[in-house]
Amino acid sequence: MAVIELEHVAKSFGDKQVLTDVSFAINPGTIVGYIGQNGAGKSTTVKMILGLLAPDAGTIKVFDEVITPQSTTYKQRIGYVPELADVFDALTAREYLALIGQLYGMTEADAVAKSSALMAILGLSDAFDQRIVSYSKGMRQQVLIIASLLHNPDILFWDEPLNGLDANAVLIIEEILRELRNRGKTIFYSSHIMDVVQKLSDRIILLNQGQVIADGDFATISQNSDTSLQQLFNDLTGFSEHGQKASAFVDVIAGGAGHGDN
């Protein structure tokens, strides 16, 4: 049975139609890469599933419950890493993670013990009692990842989870995702780093101009051709001008003919 189901979901902001008709269903124990160009509607989809925004049309179900802006109970089983690192950075990691753990019903002692252990594994013990405002981008991202996992959720929504992480941290997070999937968790994540998406995802959903234009495992959507996800992404979104654009860009830098709009 699907744990996440979207049926004909549409959303617009003012005159701008972000999602026109999006439908998919996701089974448990799957890593889903949700990809698309900037502004394709990836974050909007996640925000609607999380009840932060209401769809203009269509229905969203999580754990078979139709989601409305009033729905809350299902969030006890969800972990979320937002694209923009919204965090109370005047708090220390200990304070922030204890707060998040307790919001999910953990005791303060459990939340602190668990977050302390997770921080230690990621090599952040020394920073546990420092304010998050003093953290690097990568450290802040790791705190958000820990916050999303503290309560052992069944579904993870990670929006650009690898933002700011160094190469070693990326490897650890990739392994964590696989391990979580192996233990039956569902991971729904969006990223612009195509080789990571290709490597990790059991299923890839490609969004373009507010609609799903490809959905399946990599072998299926690439029709077993010898292509990369990056190339496939370019082909499916109709973008093949990167070479010309790059040349034009460098020409302008070097003082050649201007190709930009005035």
Added chain:
Amino acid sequence: MATIKALSLPRALSWLTHLSPWLNRHGVNPDQYQLLVASKLTLAGRSQASRRSRRRPESTHPLRNLFIGYLIVGVLIGLFLMIPMNAALSAGLLMNSLFIMFFLTMLTSFSTLILDPRDQTIFLTHAVERKTINYARLTVVGVYFAVTIVAMGLPAVIVLAIRLGLLTGVLTALGIVLLGLTTLTLSLFLYLVVLRFFDGERLKNILNVLQIVIIIGMYVVGQLPNLLPKTNYSFLTTGLDGAFHWYYLVFMPFWFMGPTMMPSFGLTTLTVTLTALAVLTPVVLLLIYMHFSTNFETYLAKLDQSSDRARREGWYFKLMRRLFARKQTAPFFTLGWQLLGVERDFKLRVYPQVAYALIVPALLLFSFMREAPWAMVSAFLAYVPYFLIMAAPIAVINLQFSHQPLAMKIFTYVPFPAAGSLARGVVSALYFRLLAPLTLLLGLLASLFTRGQAIIPTIGALAMTYAGTLLIGLFVFNRRLPFAVAFSPDNAKGGAVNLVAGILALLVVGLVIVIGGFVHNLFFDLGMASFWLVVAGVIASLYNRPAFQPTLSEVDDD
């Protein structure tokens, strides 16, 4: 080793735990509610300055600092009430003063507590109901506001208890609490209505404009009696005599006089009506607000939506830059102009002060000249545009701040030969964007009333304001870059530079107006204009001295 505690409710608020059954009945999760209150109080208490500390913070006392700050205002009001007046007049003055102070506090100091969109993205995604978030926010704002009410109201209550009896003191305290509750809910409604009808950037701009307009409006209303002939506003002093007057019902702050008046005037139609209005108004408003409270959270998410439109440079900007910014200064003139258009905190801090700087001296002049012959009034009126220099100190001082101070780090790595040009460009942008148009407007009005006599004094005023603006800029940016420090409550007042520059500006402008008003001839006007033009030119050239090199170390670094 001592255990480091995470977030918990302050001891003074531990009684909130007893509200759990009531909160449960109203659909609020009590555990989450207490956590949210504890975390929001902690966050509000950590000022920008202490946020710089990398280590775990020492205990801070934001409420104590807030209390002491507002207690000074309260003591001033209390001292004023020591003047022998009847209970009606005392209560009328008290409630009107407190209403203005409470409303200003809600619109400026507490707006960040009320309008924090992170509540949505952080709490709502972590299984917290909108109602729980709203109740927690209301509690935190309520705690801050309660401290404000006590600090501002307590001295007045003590003075009135001594002067008019203990019962009057107690009932005055009740009136102040009811006034506070009404102001709190009115402000929340105001935010609710604006959040309902606008989105994204437009919403933020509208909130900003609304805050500024209301603050200016309150300043203007407070000064209106000075515009009326003396006989027309005598009701404000002799009319507050305990008899029933229509204006008690029109002006809301008067309603809260009712309880104070009861011991002195007894149960009259007036005291009973006013007391009933004072009690019913906050209760009804609060009940209505509670009904719409979850909508507040839904609408608040709109603050996070991005819907900015493409910006275009206007003809006035292009003209001013072409005429007054040289090649080296022009990029910084543009930068300053653009940032001044988007720094909402700058507008919120500076625009009302600019309006106040205009209103108060101008009204004082009107008040002073009220009984004088028109020929004399018009002679002095011609020099009113000079008042604009009073707005320069607070405006220039606030150029130091930005909501994105780290952006100024760009000047740590781009080739940057002339730091003086940056400061001069930004200060000039402030002058041409804000001060020059207002000086011209005042000059136009003064010219209409004086049949053109104000034209040359307006040129003098433009030159003097420019010279003054550049001079203050020279002091403020001698060692630091503009827009390189974050806005915080700590730096809201402007400090010693504002005070000294304000006093000096007042002396100079007073001297020019008095001499101008009495001498009032063309040679004086032309002399003044020429003198200030030369002074402005000399000060502008000082920005190019090698000694004037704002350092980059002031950029807020992490």
